[in-house]
Amino acid sequence: MKKTQPIGIFDSGIGGTSIFKEIHALLPLEDIIxxxxxxxxxxxxxxxxxxxxxxxxxxxxxxxNGCKIIVVACNTATTNAIGxxxxxxxxxxxxxxxxxxxxxxxTKRKAIGILATKGTLSSELFHKTSGLFAKDIEVIxxxxxxxxxxxxxxxxxxxxxxxxxxxxxQPMLAKNIDYLVLxxxxxxxxxxxxxxxxxKDIIIIDSGEAVARQTKFxxxxxxxxxxxxxxTSISFYTNKSPEILKHFVPNHPVQYLDx
Amino acid sequence: MKKTQPIGIFDSGIGGTSIFKEIHALLPLEDIIxxxxxxxxxxxxxxxxxxxxxxxxxxxxxxxNGCKIIVVACNTATTNAIGxxxxxxxxxxxxxxxxxxxxxxxTKRKAIGILATKGTLSSELFHKTSGLFAKDIEVIxxxxxxxxxxxxxxxxxxxxxxxxxxxxxQPMLAKNIDYLVLxxxxxxxxxxxxxxxxxKDIIIIDSGEAVARQTKFxxxxxxxxxxxxxxTSISFYTNKSPEILKHFVPNHPVQYLDx
Numbered sequence: 117m118k119k120t121q122p123i124g125i126f127d128s129g130i131g132g133t134s135i136f137k138e139i140h141a142l143l144p145l146e147d148i149i150x151x152x153x154x155x156x157x158x159x160x161x162x163x164x165x166x167x168x169x170x171x172x173x174x175x176x177x178x179x180x181n182g183c184k185i186i187v188v189a190c191n192t193a194t195t196n197a198i199g200x201x202x203x204x205x206x207x208x209x210x211x212x213x214x215x216x217x218x219x220x221x222x223t224k225r226k227a228i229g230i231l232a233t234k235g236t237l238s239s240e241l242f243h244k245t246s247g248l249f250a251k252d253i254e255v256i257x258x259x260x261x262x263x264x265x266x267x268x269x270x271x272x273x274x275x276x277x278x279x280x281x282x283x284x285x286q287p288m289l290a291k292n293i294d295y296l297v298l299x300x301x302x303x304x305x306x307x308x309x310x311x312x313x314x315x316k317d318i319i320i321i322d323s324g325e326a327v328a329r330q331t332k333f334x335x336x337x338x339x340x341x342x343x344x345x346x347x348t349s350i351s352f353y354t355n356k357s358p359e360i361l362k363h364f365v366p367n368h369p370v371q372y373l374d375x
Numbered sequence: 376m377k378k379t380q381p382i383g384i385f386d387s388g389i390g391g392t393s394i395f396k397e398i399h400a401l402l403p404l405e406d407i408i409x410x411x412x413x414x415x416x417x418x419x420x421x422x423x424x425x426x427x428x429x430x431x432x433x434x435x436x437x438x439x440n441g442c443k444i445i446v447v448a449c450n451t452a453t454t455n456a457i458g459x460x461x462x463x464x465x466x467x468x469x470x471x472x473x474x475x476x477x478x479x480x481x482t483k484r485k486a487i488g489i490l491a492t493k494g495t496l497s498s499e500l501f502h503k504t505s506g507l508f509a510k511d512i513e514v515i516x517x518x519x520x521x522x523x524x525x526x527x528x529x530x531x532x533x534x535x536x537x538x539x540x541x542x543x544x545q546p547m548l549a550k551n552i553d554y555l556v557l558x559x560x561x562x563x564x565x566x567x568x569x570x571x572x573x574x575k576d577i578i579i580i581d582s583g584e585a586v587a588r589q590t591k592f593x594x595x596x597x598x599x600x601x602x603x604x605x606x607t608s609i610s611f612y613t614n615k616s617p618e619i620l621k622h623f624v625p626n627h628p629v630q631y632l633d634x
């Protein structure tokens with residue numbers, strides 16, 4: 117493995133671009149390849165077997181393109197497929213988990229909200245984390261039905277998405293939460309309308325910055341941080357409309373690829 | 376690389392057993408090989424070239440014995456040799472750094488103390504961390520001259536060591552610090568007498584727990600966590616007196632080895 121090999125990131129669609137942005141900001145000298153498996157979005161409603169098969173396909177494509185590390189920038193793929201990936205491929209695999217732990221440690225009102233997909237909320241990994249760190253805290257779980265689809269359609273800022281969120285968040289607004297954990301890499305794009313809906317003193321936490329720090333830490337431990345000053349290569353591939361992906365990463369080249 | 380391969384730890388002597396204890400507590404199913412290079416202790420007063428050569432020797436012995444990850448349980452070896460090790464060996468290398476960041480984030484009195492070896496305090500890595508996280512904070516640095524030698528001699532609890540510490544800590548006691556960072560893996564063994572000398576409200580931080588968490592995180596990311604329930608093999612090797620090492624790890628076998 118060489119320092120100059122790229123970082124590979126995949127997601128069920130464009131959501132993981134929120135993770136990409138944190139990684140690129142922290143590690144500006146690293147080449148990055150991003151796969152948006154939008155044709156199969158959302159993963160959150162698929163079976164575990166299907167999610168594993170899709171994660172395998174994405175990982176193998178990234179490895180074929182020389183990636184030195186794989187970032188699973190999708191909560192649903194992390195909770196369902198990360199064990200499989202770690203056991204079958206010889207590179208570090210980083211996943212994203214809802215930031216239950218920091219929220220549970222910081223909440224003063226002893227009530228936190230978590231907005232995530234069905235696949236994440238019903239997973240064993242989520243229940244383990246939640247049981248470990250939030251056992252004395254009320255955790256109000258909300259399935260974000262329809263949100264991934266809205267964001268994938270480029271409607272992250274629309275009136276209809278705001279209305280949908282207002283309905284979905286009712287159970288949280290009824291309780292006195294002080295932290296809202298975003299448990300899906302798509303959801304950071306909802307932060308502008310979330311801030312309009314939520315009370316001002318509710319703090320929103322996503323996982324992007326933590327994932328970027330973890331990526332840096334692992335690459336550094338393996339002597340694989342790219343510190344060479346040169347023009348970096350950032351590539352985005354999608355198997356659906358490049359326009360939507362382009363909308364979220366306007367400064368980078370986006371290509372269609374059949375995968 | 377296989378999950379069943381051991382974790383390798385080395386230190387200039389017995390100090391890293393404080394790190395071993397944290398790793399063993401967090402990862403009780405992992406086999407561990409520990410090298411105490413006591414014949415060359417203390418590293419803190421040696422040249423950078425010498426420290427790199429010693430770190431190379433220890434790492435290669437651990438790799439020859441099949442270690443899947445190397446923990447440099449010595450601050451001086453970390454600050455001087457970790458870049459060399461990461462660039463030359465194909466396994467994750469974890470080092471220990473003084474916990475300046477958490478102390479700097481938590482201090483209310485804006486004054487923290489750091490007790491470390493000359494080699495650590497004069498290193499580039501230390502100055503970078505200190506400049507990054509503690510720029511608005513008074514950092515009172517004290518070189519722990521003679522402390523590693525006292526601990527290596529099994530005198531971590533003696534009246535003479537307490538007297539030495541009282542003299543060394545004078546510059547810190549004169550200032551109103553609220554956190555004392557232990558920047559050498561030997562020093563956690565001084566905590567009982569440190570608590571007698573320091574004011575009760577001064578919080579002592581060492582790096583052991585953080586290193587254990589990082590080791591777990593990296594092994595997990597690489598699919599290399601050993602989760603098999605079986606009798607674990609814990610081996611301690613020293614190139615000086617086994618009695619001293621035995622004194623710090625009374626429940627584990629200790630062997631002399633010429634390395």
